[in-house]
Amino acid sequence: MxxxxxxxxxxxxxxxxxxxxxxxFGYDYIELWGGRPHAFAPDLLSGEAKEIRRLTxxxxxxxxxxxxxxxxxxxxxxxxxxxxxxxxxAYLTDALRAARLIGAEYTLFSVGHGGSAGADVRWERMxxxxxxxxxxxxxxxxxxxxETLTPYESNTCTRCDELATAIREVNSPAxxxxxxxxxxxxxxxxxxxxxxxxGEKMAHLHLIDGDGVSESHLIPGDGVMPLRQMVQDIRAAxxxxxATLELVTNYMSxxxxxxxxxxxxxxxxx
Numbered sequence: 001m002x003x004x005x006x007x008x009x010x011x012x013x014x015x016x017x018x019x020x021x022x023x024x025f026g027y028d029y030i031e032l033w034g035g036r037p038h039a040f041a042p043d044l045l046s047g048e049a050k051e052i053r054r055l056t057x058x059x060x061x062x063x064x065x066x067x068x069x070x071x072x073x074x075x076x077x078x079x080x081x082x083x084x085x086x087x088x089x090a091y092l093t094d095a096l097r098a099a100r101l102i103g104a105e106y107t108l109f110s111v112g113h114g115g116s117a118g119a120d121v122r123w124e125r126m127x128x129x130x131x132x133x134x135x136x137x138x139x140x141x142x143x144x145x146x147e148t149l150t151p152y153e154s155n156t157c158t159r160c161d162e163l164a165t166a167i168r169e170v171n172s173p174a175x176x177x178x179x180x181x182x183x184x185x186x187x188x189x190x191x192x193x194x195x196x197x198x199g200e201k202m203a204h205l206h207l208i209d210g211d212g213v214s215e216s217h218l219i220p221g222d223g224v225m226p227l228r229q230m231v232q233d234i235r236a237a238x239x240x241x242x243a244t245l246e247l248v249t250n251y252m253s254x255x256x257x258x259x260x261x262x263x264x265x266x267x268x269x270x
Contacts, residue, residue, distance in 0.1 A: 001205075001235075002028035003266055004064065004244035009255040011038060016055055017256065023059040025260045030061055031244040032104065034068035034095060041068050041091065044098035052102040064242060065145065065204065066104040068095035071112035071154075077129040078114040078122065078156060089129065093136045100140050106204065108178070109133065110147040111157040122156045127169055134172035145178045145204045150186050150215040160189055164197045178204035180246065181230055182217060185210060191230050195237035202239055206246040207231070207266060217248050219258060220265040231269045 005027045010018040015038040022030055032039050032052070039052060056062055070076065070092065077088040092109065099107040109130075114122035130146070137144050146166065151158050157166055163177050179194035179202070195202050209223030210216055220227050245266055251258035 001207075001231075001240055001243045001270065003207075003263055004029045004031045004242055005259055005263075006031045006033060006067075006244050006246045006248070007038060008033035008035075008067075009247045009249065009252050009258070011035065012252060013255065015039070015051075018259075019055040019059040019061050021256050021259050022061050025263050027061070027259075027263060029064040029242065030056075031065040031067055031108075031246075032063045032102070034066055034098070039066070039098075039102075041095040041098040044101060045094055049098060049101040056103065063102050063104045065106045065108055065244065066095065066099035066102065067108040068092065068098075071110060071149075076112035078112040078125060078154075085125075085129075089132050092133055096133070096137050096140045096142045096144075099142055104142075106143045106145045106176070107137070108145040108147060108204070110149050111154055113154050114156045119156075126156055126166065130166065130170045130175065131172070134170055134175045137174035138172065142174065143203070144172075144175050146175060147178050147180055147206070148183045149180075150183050152186075152215045158183065159187065160184065160193050160197055163194070164201075167198070167201050176201050176203040178202070178206070179234075180206035180208070181225065181227070182206075182208060182210040182215065185225050185230075186212060186214070190233070192233040192237040195234060195239040203241065205234070205239065205241070205243040207243040207269075208246050217246055217250065219247065219251070219262045220245075220269060228269050 005022040007018040209218040245262040
């Protein structure tokens with residue numbers, strides 16, 4: 001597997017610190033968090049993409065995945081009026097353009113909470129959104145990674161079968177799926193089924209530990225998940241590609257220390 005450093009936990013530090021750490025520790029790539037102050041899509045389109053390109057060249061560290069901040073204030077394509085939906089579509093289309101400018105191959109989206117709307121209404125809104133975004137991705141030469149979330153975070157597309165169905169119904173060459181291993185674990189699913197059921201559409205992994213009862217993302221070894229067996233099963237099912245160690249906000253007190261520890265433990269799983 002190729003291990004990626006997620007930059008979200010570095011948001012109180014200069015972005016260059018994350019790139020330097022990734023190079024020093026031996027990460028293979030960056031998954032770039034798309035929020036201010038580091039890499040908000042409108043800022044990248046207004047000229048700041050050149051700084052990301054400078055960092056990738058200086059540290060020989062590619063940005064392979066761009067993950068714009070969404071599903072919360074002020075952008076969630078699963079909630080709001082038609083005007084708000086169009087605004088969110090414009091923002092996420094900008095994210096696809098920004099990803100192209102910084103040389104990322106993939107832009108990562110997930111499905112936010114759909115509120116109190118019925119299941120059929122939520123599903124159709126999701127498909128309409130993904131069709132719009134997939135068409136934009138095709139034009140930009142981008143690939144979309146669609147991530148399932150835990151039921152603590154969303155009420156739409158939280159299971160492997162739902163993800164496979166969504167990809168099939170959108171039917172775009174630009175739309176791929178991925179697995180954050182916390183999601184199947186809290187729902188009693190087999191993470192390796194993402195590989196089996198998505199086949200060639202399985203393109204990314206978030207490798208992290210969890211407590212089994214929430215969406216919490218913990219350093220490998222700090223939670224209760226049988227990660228060694230999960231990784232073995234995922235590889236045996238046929239996936240051995242990108243695996244981002246998705247440390248988010250739990251470790252912002254010292255992201256350098258925890259990024260190094262996370263990679264050490266992840267490599268031990270192999």
